[in-house]
Amino acid sequence: MDFNSILSEIKKVVFQLFEEQYGTLKNTSKQEIECFLENATEKLKRWSKLLKNKELTKEEFIWLLKSQKDCIHLKALQQVGVSKISIGLFKNKVLNTVASLIINRIL
């Protein structure tokens, strides 16, 4: 399993998704996506391996992916405060894209 190629495909597809939805991708949004992927890379690698070895089910894999989104939400609260956070970026569309890309490539 070449995880790096999966990761670059995820980046490409997620950036494309945002460009289609919001027109030009703002730098801050791009940074947020990159930050999300960078923070989650090691975990994504580990979870993908467990999924491939059937130690995790598809549903469990998606659950963990969503928990990562919640951790990022917490981090945003901790760093920026309640009134200024923007996590619209990590809505279900992005998570579904990441999950389906990995699941399709692995299973």
Add this chain to the structure above:
Amino acid sequence: MIYFLKNGRFKSVLLLLIIVNTSCVNFKTAIYDQYSFQKTVELKIDALQLMESATTPYKDNEKAISHFLKEVDKIIEYEKYKPRNKISYAMWKLIKNPKNNLLGGFFECWKAQNQLSEAFIKEAKLQISEALDMLLHYEGKKSRTAKANILNILSNNQ
């Protein structure tokens, strides 16, 4: 203007304004709370220990889960009524919400599946541990911020 600057009364008023201003900055976020910190540490240990039982049927652990979630509700209620404490309160609510995928979501998942795999529990524990650590770091940071602000006030008063 020069007259005002040389005037002793003006200097006193200015000093008073600076003290009031720095004092207000100090109270923008809640101050460090030993009880919150200690209770969060206890709940983190209890949560991770309870999660390990998720390889066994949910029904067998229902009583312990219910007791644990009540304890979490108590700290959330405590955080809710602390002044200027919106962030800690929001963080706890997110962690406990069964619709999210952290502590509350884990117990929902356990309930729905009845038993969970060791691999999943291990990974979920890491995620929840990370979430609770963020709460602890945030509470600990309040201590440093408060100390810095107090030192600031003291140096302004000298």
